[in-house]
Amino acid sequence: MKKIRCALIGSGNIGTDLIYKIQRSEVLEPVWMVGIDPESEGLARARAMGLKTTAEGVDGLLPHVLEDNIQIAFDATSAYVHAENSRKLNARGVLMIDLTPAAIGPLCVPPVNLREHAEKLEMNVNMISCAGQATIPIVHAVSRIQSVGYAEIVASLASKSIGPGTRANLDEFTYTTSNALEKVGGARKGKALAIINPAEPPMIMRNTISCLTDDEPDQDKITASILEMIGEVQKYVPGYRLVNGPLFDGNKVAVFMEVAGLGDYLPTYAGNLDIMTAAATRTAEMFAEEILAGKIQLPTPEVA
Amino acid sequence: MSQSNSLKGRKVILHDMCLRDGMHAKREQISVEQMVKVATALDAAGVPYIQVTHGAGLGGNSLQHGFAPHSNEEYISAVAAQMKQAKVSVLLIPGLGTMKELQSAYDCGARSVHVATHCTEADTSPQHIAFARKLGMDTTGFLMMAHLNDAEGIARQGKLMESYGAQTVYVTDSAGYMLPEDVKARIGALREVLNPETEIGFHGHHNLGMGIANSIAAIEAGASRIDGSAAGLGAGAGNTPLEVFAAVCERMGIDTGVDLFKLMDVAEDIIVPMMEHVVRVDRESLTLGYAGVYSTFLLHSKRASERFGVPARDILVELGRRKMIGGQEDMILDTAMTMAKERGLLKSA
Numbered sequence: 001m002k003k004i005r006c007a008l009i010g011s012g013n014i015g016t017d018l019i020y021k022i023q024r025s026e027v028l029e030p031v032w033m034v035g036i037d038p039e040s041e042g043l044a045r046a047r048a049m050g051l052k053t054t055a056e057g058v059d060g061l062l063p064h065v066l067e068d069n070i071q072i073a074f075d076a077t078s079a080y081v082h083a084e085n086s087r088k089l090n091a092r093g094v095l096m097i098d099l100t101p102a103a104i105g106p107l108c109v110p111p112v113n114l115r116e117h118a119e120k121l122e123m124n125v126n127m128i129s130c131a132g133q134a135t136i137p138i139v140h141a142v143s144r145i146q147s148v149g150y151a152e153i154v155a156s157l158a159s160k161s162i163g164p165g166t167r168a169n170l171d172e173f174t175y176t177t178s179n180a181l182e183k184v185g186g187a188r189k190g191k192a193l194a195i196i197n198p199a200e201p202p203m204i205m206r207n208t209i210s211c212l213t214d215d216e217p218d219q220d221k222i223t224a225s226i227l228e229m230i231g232e233v234q235k236y237v238p239g240y241r242l243v244n245g246p247l248f249d250g251n252k253v254a255v256f257m258e259v260a261g262l263g264d265y266l267p268t269y270a271g272n273l274d275i276m277t278a279a280a281t282r283t284a285e286m287f288a289e290e291i292l293a294g295k296i297q298l299p300t301p302e303v304a
Numbered sequence: 305m306s307q308s309n310s311l312k313g314r315k316v317i318l319h320d321m322c323l324r325d326g327m328h329a330k331r332e333q334i335s336v337e338q339m340v341k342v343a344t345a346l347d348a349a350g351v352p353y354i355q356v357t358h359g360a361g362l363g364g365n366s367l368q369h370g371f372a373p374h375s376n377e378e379y380i381s382a383v384a385a386q387m388k389q390a391k392v393s394v395l396l397i398p399g400l401g402t403m404k405e406l407q408s409a410y411d412c413g414a415r416s417v418h419v420a421t422h423c424t425e426a427d428t429s430p431q432h433i434a435f436a437r438k439l440g441m442d443t444t445g446f447l448m449m450a451h452l453n454d455a456e457g458i459a460r461q462g463k464l465m466e467s468y469g470a471q472t473v474y475v476t477d478s479a480g481y482m483l484p485e486d487v488k489a490r491i492g493a494l495r496e497v498l499n500p501e502t503e504i505g506f507h508g509h510h511n512l513g514m515g516i517a518n519s520i521a522a523i524e525a526g527a528s529r530i531d532g533s534a535a536g537l538g539a540g541a542g543n544t545p546l547e548v549f550a551a552v553c554e555r556m557g558i559d560t561g562v563d564l565f566k567l568m569d570v571a572e573d574i575i576v577p578m579m580e581h582v583v584r585v586d587r588e589s590l591t592l593g594y595a596g597v598y599s600t601f602l603l604h605s606k607r608a609s610e611r612f613g614v615p616a617r618d619i620l621v622e623l624g625r626r627k628m629i630g631g632q633e634d635m636i637l638d639t640a641m642t643m644a645k646e647r648g649l650l651k652s653a
Contacts, residue, residue: 152367154634159425167427171402193368194399198424198452199627208634210367244641252367256638 003029004288005069007061007094008051009085010076011035011042013163013266014099014277018074019049020264021281027288028281031068034061058085065092071291071298072284075100078165079172090123093301095287097280098126101169101176107184109136110282111232118286121296125283128180129173130272131155131192131207133279134240138209138255139185141229145221150212151187153177156195158202161270170194187211205259205271206243213251222246222253230257236282237275238262311520312557317529319353319505320346320546322575323383324395326537327359328600329583332370336382342574343383346534347390349566351546353416353442354390355531356383359539359600360631361395361420362405368633369400376405377412384413391415391442398428400631403435416442418474419465422629423453426461433468444505444529445470448630451481451596455493462494462504472503472529477518478600478630480511480540480593484521491525505529508544510536511593513585515544516552523558534567535575540599541589547571591617595624604633608640613649 006028008015015033022030033046038055046053052068054060064070073089074097075082082102089096098105105124108117109132117125127133135153142148155177166173174192181190197203213222223246233240239260247254261267261274268274290296323339343354357376358364365371372379376394384392393416394409395401406417419432429445436443445465450458462473475490487506494504506522508515508531519530532549536542547567553560585593588606592599597620605623609616619640628635644650 150367154368154632156632156635164427167425168430170398170428171404171431174399174402191366193366193631195629195631196399196422196425196428197627197629197632198422199629203627206635206638208368208638212367244638247637247641254367254634254637256634256641 001026002292003027004071004291005029005031006284007032007034007070007073008076009034009058009073011040011046012076014076014273016042016045017265017273017277018076018281019046019051021277025281025285027285027292028072031070032061032064034058058088062088062092065089065094066301070094072097072287074280074284086124091301093298095298096124097284098124099276099280101129101172102126103128103176107180108283109133109140109184110236110279110286111137111229112140112184114283114286118290118296127276127280127283128184129177130276131173131194132177132180133275134205134207134257134259134272135209136180136185137229137233138226138257139181139187139211141225142211142213142222142253143186145218145225147214148187148211149214150189151181151185152191152193152210153181154193154195154208155272156197156203156206157272158205158269159196159198160202161205161266161272162196202267202269204269207257207259209255209257211253213253215251217248217251217253219248226255236278239268239271240275311523313559314523315528315559316523316553317353318351318546318550318560318562319355319393319529319531320351320534321355321531321543322533322535322537324355324357324359324361325539325543326533327372328539328603329537329542330578330580331603332359332372334372336374336378338578339379340382340386342534342570343390344386345570345574347387349570350562351390351567352561353393354383355393355395355418356380357394360400361397362401362409364400377408380409380412380414393417393442395420396432397421397631398432403432406432406435407439410439410441414441416444418444418446419470420446420448420476423447423450423458423461426464429465430468433465433470437469443470444472444474446474446476446507448476449478449598450475450490451477451479451486455489458490459493459497463497466498466502470502472505473498474505474507474529475522476507477509478598479596480509480514480599481596482518483514484517487518487521488525491522491527495526503528505531507531509538509593509599510541510544511585511589511599516549519544519549520552535571536583537575537579538583538599540592540602541585542583545571588616588620591620595621597624598628598630600630601633601636604636608636612640612644614640614643614647619643
């Protein structure tokens with residue numbers, strides 16, 4: 001079966017984990033890995049896994065886009081360079097999946113709104129944040145039953161799973177996730193809290209999602225909706241698990257989740273990273289299926 | 305004895321916590337009027353720094369940490385306007401509070417900030433510390449749950465905070481777990497690596513009754529700033545009771561610049577009548593100190609205990625075993641529910 005050929009930008013943990021997930025896909029094929037350090041382990045590993053590599057950043061990839069028929073790129077660099085990467089690749093007709101907090105394009109949580117984006121052929125979709133991917137499906141599962149005035153999430157993350165970029169820019173994580181709880185989750189107001197826990201052995205990612213409904217919560221309907229949503233997420237993140245709840249307390253609905261990763265490249269406790277790469281892969285697959293079925297067509301490159 | 309005598313003439317800056325850490329002991333329910341009354345009295349007693357925010361600091365109003373009756377901005381503005389000499393400070397925990405909220409607190413009159421991270425995660429604070437300095441605030445890096453990192457580790461983390469711009473680095477005994485020798489080792493290691501002009505502070509909790517002794521040990525090892533709370537109003541068994549500490553300092557010849565009798569009056573006449581429960585070392589707060597658990601977990605655990613029938617002490621010990629840290633209050637309910645299921649008190653979903 002024909003596959004859509006992909007480039008991965010950023011040869012760190014996320015980029016490397018993406019190789020594994022994309023290699024398993026029936027509709028995607030990892031072809032290029034883009035880094036900035038010729039000595040980096042990530043590029044060496046990508047070469048060993050059969051990918052073409054460049055250490056010249058996105059500019060090193062551009063001359064090969066057409067000849068190698070690259071149609072989807074994943075950006076796992078940083079918010080600061082993403083805009084430029086996206087502009088250059090979009091101009092060559094490449095669709096961009098953004099794993100940075102840049103959020104230039106529409107925010108995407110696969111079981112909530114991926115189909116809309118795929119049908120509209122958005123050329124840049126943003127994957128929000130790990131906490132966003134892990135919690136927004138639950139907020140949406142409540143808000144699709146009845147209106148939610150306020151949604152609050154607490155993400156507890158293993159210290160070893162949090163890279164220097166996130167650490168140095170924790171406010172961006174807070175703003176991006178809070179905003180997405182409203183825009184995608186459907187709460188009128190959203191608030192995101194992050195805790196970085198250094199316990200050894202590292203703790204598996206935990207998320208607590210609390211929603212305040214405007215009217216008394218319909219416990220049966222909300223519980224059924226949440227369980228159904230968990231099943232949807234489990235299709236691409238099998239380790240997405242309900243630990244406790246839903247707990248009802250007046251108009252408050254609280255859900256206590258755990259996210260274990262698949263352990264492809266990243267350890268299983270880093271469910272926060274795994275859910276990002278899994279959601280990004282799922283998103284790319286949806287676009288790829290539409291392209292292969294001829295339902296959407298990527299634009300013709302502006303530059304030859 | 306010679307060591308004690310050597311502290312004679314040392315200057316120590318006191319920082320009162322009863323209108324921030326004390327919010328925890330009041331389930332975040334202190335009114336603006338009470339805040340102004342307490343702060344005015346502390347100001348008159350010569351306390352140089354008074355912390356005023358939600359117990360969890362800027363951004364603290366939440367389902368996770370409880371909602372105070374007023375915004376941080378309302379509290380800070382009301383208090384700052386009345387201060388004759390004291391500076392108003394705030395707490396900012398990155399991941400909860402943001403720079404937007406710090407700007408807003410500054411605009412309301414806050415001039416000092418504790419930027420707090422878990423004791424191993426200092427590198428989540430660079431943007432907040434740098435921003436506080438840019439605002440011209442008295443800026444502290446505040447290493448919480450300091451018993452969970454060794455002396456060398458604390459020194460490395462403190463050095464990071466100094467490199468971001470912190471003018472003071474605190475060893476924060478959030479669990480009230482540390483003993484004087486633990487405090488001395490950490491403060492001593494910091495003193496060795498920090499620049500001479502960088503100050504060192506200690507923030508104690510009284511869960512093992514060691515608040516005063518630990519604070520004195522901190523000064524012996526080189527600390528010049530001490531957090532305490534009038535009448536000890538704070539999370540767990542409370543903070544180092546400030547009036548008691550001031551009295552000990554006076555006996556030892558340590559110069560705090562506060563009026564001891566006025567401070568005693570604030571504690572007795574204003575703070576004690578405000579207490580909803582007597583803040584003291586009781587079975588549960590002692591468990592915090594014994595098991596090394598974040599002091600704020602106290603009242604949450606008692607509530608979870610009432611709801612799910614698992615004793616608060618059992619919940620606290622389990623939270624300590626699972627190495628839960630400040631900010632993970634959601635895990636109290638979660639842990640209580642899991643334990644209740646194991647004990648057949650709650651049916652599994």
